[in-house]
Amino acid sequence: AADIAQLRKEAEEFLRLYHREERGAGDPAARIAAVRAEIDATGTYRHTADELAHGARMAWRNSNRCIGRLYWRSLRVRDRRDVRDADTIAAEAVAHLREATNGGRIRPVITVFAPDAPGCPGPRIWNEQLVRYAGYTDGAGRVTGDPRNAGLTAYVTGLGWPGGPGTQFDVLPLVVQGSDDKPRWFGLPDDAVHEVPLHHPEDDRFASLGLRWHAVPAISNMCLEIGGICYPAAPFNGWYMGTEIGARNLADTDRYDLLPVVAARLGLDTSTDRTLWKDRALVEINRAVLHSFDRAGATITDHHTESRRFLAHLEQEAGRGRRVGADWSWIVPPISGSATGVFHRTYDTVQAHPLFVHHPDALA
Numbered sequence: 001a002a003d004i005a006q007l008r009k010e011a012e013e014f015l016r017l018y019h020r021e022e023r024g025a026g027d028p029a030a031r032i033a034a035v036r037a038e039i040d041a042t043g044t045y046r047h048t049a050d051e052l053a054h055g056a057r058m059a060w061r062n063s064n065r066c067i068g069r070l071y072w073r074s075l076r077v078r079d080r081r082d083v084r085d086a087d088t089i090a091a092e093a094v095a096h097l098r099e100a101t102n103g104g105r106i107r108p109v110i111t112v113f114a115p116d117a118p119g120c121p122g123p124r125i126w127n128e129q130l131v132r133y134a135g136y137t138d139g140a141g142r143v144t145g146d147p148r149n150a151g152l153t154a155y156v157t158g159l160g161w162p163g164g165p166g167t168q169f170d171v172l173p174l175v176v177q178g179s180d181d182k183p184r185w186f187g188l189p190d191d192a193v194h195e196v197p198l199h200h201p202e203d204d205r206f207a208s209l210g211l212r213w214h215a216v217p218a219i220s221n222m223c224l225e226i227g228g229i230c231y232p233a234a235p236f237n238g239w240y241m242g243t244e245i246g247a248r249n250l251a252d253t254d255r256y257d258l259l260p261v262v263a264a265r266l267g268l269d270t271s272t273d274r275t276l277w278k279d280r281a282l283v284e285i286n287r288a289v290l291h292s293f294d295r296a297g298a299t300i301t302d303h304h305t306e307s308r309r310f311l312a313h314l315e316q317e318a319g320r321g322r323r324v325g326a327d328w329s330w331i332v333p334p335i336s337g338s339a340t341g342v343f344h345r346t347y348d349t350v351q352a353h354p355l356f357v358h359h360p361d362a363l364a
């Protein structure tokens with residue numbers, strides 16, 4: 001009863017916003033009445049194709065932690081709300097990766113699978129991203145690969161995944177829980193996963209580290225929430241900002257922890273932090289990431305460009321009379337923060353709807 005009233009309220013709030021932004025969408029009062037009746041009759045309601053598409057774009061626009069929102073209108077929406085079985089979800093996720101990769105000219109895409117409905121939860125993808133590298137834990141607790149994914153690696157191995165070949169960059173299978181069955185794993189075809197080998201623009205010693213990263217970041221573990229309806233499996237991708245790979249994924253001590261390795265390879269004095277060897281290694285890894293993606297013809301943005309774009313987005317939204325919520329601690333890049341414009345200001349922390357939300361962690 002309470003959540004029916006809450007759903008009615010959120011549905012009406014979304015429909016009013018939607019009709020304000022999509023002038024040609026017809027008479028809001030009629031749609032609101034029809035949706036209210038559907039909620040009273042069934043406990044839920046179905047978005048029109050255009051409500052879904054625009055709602056997904058609004059959710060990107062409302063992502064307070066996202067620096068890349070200038071192009072929010074360009075999101076390509078794949079409406080797969082009729083898909084709820086694990087096999088088809090896996091196949092559609094592969095098709096998503098192909099459409100997003102586009103030979104390296106990456107396109108922002110979202111695929112929306114079946115929503116949660118009363119007594120019938122929607123499907124879930126257990127991977128944090130469609131492409132993730134395995135983290136194999138040995139007897140002594142040492143991890144080969146990405147420690148961030150050690151839990152999922154152990155879990156999918158328990159489901160029967162044979163693993164292998166045992167490199168630092170083995171692509172994990174997708175783990176999909178169809179809306180009515182247990183989680184199952186599906187290997188990704190090699191030709192659906194675009195990867196970039198990492199080389200340094202000037203120093204040939206870097207290549208011998210054998211580093212690589214995948215080109216398409218596609219978040220698959222968040223709910224798309226539109227007008228009170230939750231789409232628990234709605235993988236979305238953009239392109240990377242180089243610092244995500246160069247400053248976090250490859251450099252964090254609880255990830256690939258490569259600063260000491262790269263510093264040694266570049267002959268830096270690592271005897272004391274005061275030589276700023278970590279800072280110099282960070283810059284060189286980030287230069288290598290940007291150089292390698294450019295050389296491979298894979299879209300990537302740098303944190304200076306992206307900072308300028310985000311400030312332009314703020315201007316554009318102000319011009320449209322819309323507030324922009326943003327989270328400074330996520331918007332400011334992890335290296336050279338104060339050398340980017342986004343550092344030198346504060347932000348409205350309003351959280352607008354529709355939005356992307358993390359699944360409530362049952363483990364938390």
Ligand code: HEM
Nearest residue numbers: 060063065066067068108110236237238239240241301356
């Ligand atoms: C097109 C290029 C894009 C770039 C360069 C970009 C960049 C970023 C970066 C750097 C972050 C912070 C990630 C981190 O620190 O781990 C982020 C967060 C986020 N982005 Fe974007 N983004 C892009 C497109 C998109 C798209 C297409 C969507 C959704 C349709 C999106 C939704 C989000 C969300 C929801 C977060 C926060 C995730 C969380 O709370 O864990 N972004 N983005």
Ligand SMILES: N/C(=N/c1cccc(CO[C@@H]2CCNC2)c1)c1cccs1
Nearest residue numbers: 068217218219236237238239240241244
């Ligand atoms: N470039 C990106 N980066 C990210 C966007 C959202 C989330 C993440 C990963 O967030 C994890 C949780 C905190 N840091 C790692 C990365 C995009 C992914 C999908 C669309 S754009």
